[in-house]
Amino acid sequence: MKDSTNEAKKTLVADTSALFNASDFPAHFDIVVPPGVVEELRRWGMDRRLDMLLASRIEVRIPLNGSLEKARKASEATGDIGRLSDTDISVVALAIELEAPAITDDYSIQNVIKSLGGKFLTMEKIGIRDVFTWEFRCSGCGKLFKEKIDECDVCGHRLRSWRARKK
Ligand SMILES: [Zn+2]
Known part of the structure; x- marks a missing residue:
């Protein structure tokens, strides 16, 4: 049985670049990230906007080992494994596990998700315009x-x- 509270909002899995680069996410999305994304944001510079975003909009979730294994095997099969970090792999794993699209502009992540029959959205697609150089x-x-x-x-x-x- 599906959790009825999830029906109003659409779940999206975000990679680190998506969170770092997006000025905001449309309100009807719930954003889920693996812990590695938060670690990468900390390493590369957490600002007030990201703090707020994490506190208010983001659910941090650890993918199941089975999902990670599936994502890793698929990235080996497509040849993308060398271009993907452990965090990238866990983004793929969550997207597949939750059957939710990933927001990512990373071609290798997109490629592996596609090979697993999952979906992805680019930043442009969900209306996030790049206002930065x-x-x-x-x-x-x-x-x-x-x-x-x-x-x-x-x-x-x-x-x-x-x-x-x-x-
Ligand atoms: Zn380097």
Whole structure:
């Protein structure tokens, strides 16, 4: 039996970039994230807006081991595993487990979710317009780059697009 309290709102699973970059989420969405997303936000700079968002709108949820295993196997099968962090894997796992779309602009996350028959939404799709200029941030050490290069010159992890900090 379905929980009737979930019917009014739509559940979305968000990745770290989505939370960091979105100025706000439309009110009819419940946002769920794995604990790794909160850790990444802390590491990369938690501001007041994110604090408020976490306190008011975000449910932190640990994916089941079975879901993580499924997500990991699927990312190996698609060849995306090398481009995905443990946090990315847990975003995929939650999306599949909750049968909820993930909000992500990350192509590898999108690809693995698609391979598992899940759904994703891009930021643009749910009406979040990018009001920031873009930089690229290393998914490993967090170093910022002005231009997109293949891998970080410090730690070798891949870069992802990232909102530039306001000067
Ligand atoms: Zn790095």
